[in-house]
Amino acid sequence: MNPGPNDMPDANERFNHLVNAYSSWLYRYAYWLSGSQQVAEDLVQETFMRAWRFLDSLESDAAAKSWLTTILRRENARRFERKRLEYSDVEMETLPAEHEEFDARPEVLALRHALRGLPAKYREPLLLQVIEGYSLEEIANMFDLPRNTVATRLHRARQKLKHVLEGNDPGELNELS
Amino acid sequence: MNCLEFRRAKLADPGLDNADLEAHRLDCISCRQFEDELRNLDDGVREAFAVPVPENLEARVLLRQSFADQPGVGLRHKYWLAVAASMVVAVLGSLLVILPDSGSSIENQITSHVGFEERIAREIESYLPASEVQSVLDATGIKAPLELTEVVYAHKCVVANKPIAHLVMREDAGDFTVILMPFGVEEARPFSIDGWDGHIQATSFGGIAVLSERVQSTDRMQHLSDRVLASLRATGD
Ligand SMILES: [Zn+2]
Numbered sequence A: 001m002n003p004g005p006n007d008m009p010d011a012n013e014r015f016n017h018l019v020n021a022y023s024s025w026l027y028r029y030a031y032w033l034s035g036s037q038q039v040a041e042d043l044v045q046e047t048f049m050r051a052w053r054f055l056d057s058l059e060s061d062a063a064a065k066s067w068l069t070t071i072l073r074r075e076n077a078r079r080f081e082r083k084r085l086e087y088s089d090v091e092m093e094t095l096p097a098e099h100e101e102f103d104a105r106p107e108v109l110a111l112r113h114a115l116r117g118l119p120a121k122y123r124e125p126l127l128l129q130v131i132e133g134y135s136l137e138e139i140a141n142m143f144d145l146p147r148n149t150v151a152t153r154l155h156r157a158r159q160k161l162k163h164v165l166e167g168n169d170p171g172e173l174n175e176l177s
Numbered sequence B: 001m002n003c004l005e006f007r008r009a010k011l012a013d014p015g016l017d018n019a020d021l022e023a024h025r026l027d028c029i030s031c032r033q034f035e036d037e038l039r040n041l042d043d044g045v046r047e048a049f050a051v052p053v054p055e056n057l058e059a060r061v062l063l064r065q066s067f068a069d070q071p072g073v074g075l076r077h078k079y080w081l082a083v084a085a086s087m088v089v090a091v092l093g094s095l096l097v098i099l100p101d102s103g104s105s106i107e108n109q110i111t112s113h114v115g116f117e118e119r120i121a122r123e124i125e126s127y128l129p130a131s132e133v134q135s136v137l138d139a140t141g142i143k144a145p146l147e148l149t150e151v152v153y154a155h156k157c158v159v160a161n162k163p164i165a166h167l168v169m170r171e172d173a174g175d176f177t178v179i180l181m182p183f184g185v186e187e188a189r190p191f192s193i194d195g196w197d198g199h200i201q202a203t204s205f206g207g208i209a210v211l212s213e214r215v216q217s218t219d220r221m222q223h224l225s226d227r228v229l230a231s232l233r234a235t236g237d
């Protein structure tokens, strides 16, 4: 016997709740992972398809966001296996909406530009910490890295952003550590 | 604790606090300033992060889920599950609309809306009865009797915050998308956007857009548009 999600009478309801609660977060996170709006939507779709198939393995709704985020990160990694690309090779595209009415204050544009220029290994933990309030331990678990390594990446991430925003070339940063 | 230690700790986790950090903060003006800068930086990251989420993303996720493995459920049945799912979300979705897309043209908005459903429609193997197509038109508020027999997908959708009838039609040459709008279109025009070729024009009930993702010409789209309209007129008079 293999009880799938469809055997649970409230599986659909539970799934609907996950989609409504987390798709914005996942889409934005996927955008900052992939640098592409189209890829971001595909990643969200694939993530939820996988989540639907394995809904039974989600034990508590409190863990839902981390669970979904982990699925999305794996889907993204799979994409690179398929294309034999290095994660760091990704060029981030500019959002078309940036040229229109979407929050285009100069300071926001400057930060978005600086975030795009940040190596992915610095950007990802920073977003998890700043946007979602994940602790160093939680990020270390998710990335399977020592806590100190995560701390160093976060430290560098902020240093680099500050450096760029202060009008410097991102390449010539003298590490503070 | 010295300035370097304070800053190193705060750069890794601005939310971190303990007695040592607190003691240094009280002592050191420049580190207090540094802390403020970091707080501003994180606020900025939060703002920069919030890129616009596509309209109806939730609906598209649920639509696709409703087509996923449901043992023993036939395709026709799945179609109605899909309709039901996206109807539910259409209601929720209207409360959750993230960005009104008022800045971009109607053909831009249509083009960015249609891709997913045209892909979904490829999995549908049979034509819809005319009565089902008609019921979508009725729900959209388009008063036009329609005798179209080549429709594989029909759904009431929302584009530019207004209901539209979204059809996918199939002919030997392949599928194409037809959007019937209960609101006016200013002038007839062809368009080519993001790999979609299409044509848009005014009608007695509002407007029609016909488009396809395959390599097409806008002329051919205009021809298809006229053909769909002819079938409306033939039954309308
Ligand atoms: Zn100090």
Ligand SMILES: [Zn+2]
Pocket: B113, B114, B117, B155, B156, B157, B158, B166
């Ligand atoms: Zn549609």
